[in-house]
Amino acid sequence: MMDLRISLPALLLVLGLVTVFAAAPDSVCEAKNGTSCEECLKNVSCLWCIKTKSCVTYPVKTILPPHALCPLNEARWGLCWMNFQTLIITLAVFGGIIIIAFFVCLFCCCKCENFGSNRFNAKMQRQNDKTKTKQEERRAEMKDRHEEIRKKYGLSGQNPYSRFA
Structure with a gap:
């Protein structure tokens, strides 16, 4: 069984090499x-010259x-209808x-990606500014409520703990 595993690929390799070297493209x-x-051009390795036919x-x-x-x-x-010079120029233009x-x-893509990230950064900045504004408004409201409570209970004097801060 082991002998068959080695001999089969070797046989295929030899047959492949014989097939490749048997057809000499020069003579074809x-x-x-x-x-x-x-x-002439049915074989890919052939070149047809119109000048010498x-x-x-x-x-x-x-x-x-x-x-x-x-x-x-x-x-x-x-292709018989396209000369080699035109083929080369056409391929070069398409490649370019x-x-x-x-x-x-x-x-x-790089510019749009940067543009998108700039837009995203600006949006995040606006959102942060909006959040900070709301937070400051809430602090001001809380301060006003605390002041009202202090006035209600007569504690409008200076905070005794302010000297520790």
């Missing part, structure tokens, strides 16, 4: 020379295909828009 793309752009393997070591292989405005990759939108949202 060059075999489609003389066909159409659509036939040839199907070549996309040079993955360099990000952009060299001019000697095919000029950018004549190269087609992925996404980055700008991200920073605008980040800026707005």
